[in-house]
Amino acid sequence: MIGYNSYEDIKDFVNGNYTIIEGEVSEDFNSSNCVISEELASLNDLSLGDSITVLDTKNEKNAYELLITGIYKENTESSDNISKMFSNSANEIITNVNFIKTILSTNEDLSATITPTFILNNKENIDKFANEVKVKGLSEYYKVDDNIEEIESATNSIKNVKIFAFNFLVITLIIGGVVLIVINMINIRERKYEIGVLRTIGMKKTKLSFQFMIELLIICILSLSIGAGIGSFASVKVANNLLASEIANSKNEYSNINKNFGRSDDKDMNENNKSDSESIRSKFRVADISQVDTINAVVDFKILAELLGIGILLTILSSLASMISISKFSPLTILKERS
């Protein structure tokens, strides 16, 4: 017999290992009700609405009535191993913690495994919490476990993506810089005649180099402006589409979980509309966050300025190549080659 005090703790239903085929898992975690497996129901000729009498084997005077509110089927294959016969999930009666506490309160000889789960807002508080519960009287036979490793392994992938994105950016900048230098060199070679003529009629090397740099900077700023404009426009659309897809997935997942618990979408949706996140929180203990279904603006001027800075820096660096070329060109040689 297993007792829970929230939907979220009944992992087998959340994960889809169990699915309600008749009735539902009651959201009333205080009354004497339960759900049983399809196998247990058929072998004992039990159906929805029937009651089960639970007897205290050490004191048969203590009998407790449990109302069957739901019958579930197991989606995973149960073990045929005889040694696991008594722990076979088909024998499980799923009820609530209050009922278990009622049984335990009448006979001290009965034992139970209690696994309370606490959700903390911040992982930094785990140690403080462990110390606090010990101070408040947690027996030395109990220990406080956490799932930090599990959470960190999940967030590690995000960290890895961040590192990958940064490395990708650096490589892109290096390759971009090299490409810019090469393009500049080609540009200079193609405009060698123009350089020769301008130098012959007295344009100074510094002025000529500066002119080439200004041309590149204008192209760079124009390209960045166009790119940022298109990017900011497209990114809102793309982000909203991705968000819509995420919301649809989330709703779908939530709907499936609801079905596992034997609850209809309509009923739940109505409740959601009534109290928004409160209803979800009470059942699934998810954090109280406001949901976003549209992103209005993503243009971050700081990032735009950084991009512009990188662009200008790359342009100036790549212009150095053209400046060196210009300083080495002899106008006489260029014009002779042309002739």
Added chain:
Amino acid sequence: MEQKKENKETLNLTNVSYRYKDADKDDYVLRNINYSFELGKIYAIKGKSGSGKTTLLSLISGLETKYEGSILYDDKNLKKIDLDTYRNTYTGIVFQSYNLLPHLTAVENIILSMDISKVKVDNKRSRAIELMKSVGLDESFANRRVLKLSGGEQQRIAIARSLSYNPNIILADEPTGNLDKDTEDEILKIFKTLAHKENKCVIIVTHSKNVCDNVDIVYELKRKNKVRDND
């Protein structure tokens, strides 16, 4: 530096020698050249191919600086002055192959030259059109791409460009080399006007006998560097 001087030496070459970078130690293209050029006269430098005519013009225009001897412009050594300023203020260069910028129009080529020289002109476009008219091109040529002009027309634009900042010296390298006889005569007439009426010093490098017959002084470049006075 003053821009105008009345028939006084403006360019003076003293013991000018030049050899190519990869040439033998004694293999000089030009050896001990001693020429003088005055304002108000038109000069021709003639010689066979390889005699160093164009090289001499490169030295005078400051495009080549690794020579022996000295070239003085208004008593100032070219090796000691800013050659970009020298080229964009005191000398105008005209090439056989015109060397105009093909993506610009006729008038833009002339204005560009004014921009580089920083000459103070109230209306650069009007001045450019005025210069075009002075070399025999009317306003209808102003907005035409130079590639759409004939050789003679391009050469006139090149001359107009070289005059755009009113230099004292006009250096012309085979300016009529690509042109027919009639056009050559017209171009020569422009150069003569520039020298005799506008007091410029015009130095023309040429093969043409016709050009040599129409200038004031001819310098003939040989390995012995003969000088023939045409006056």
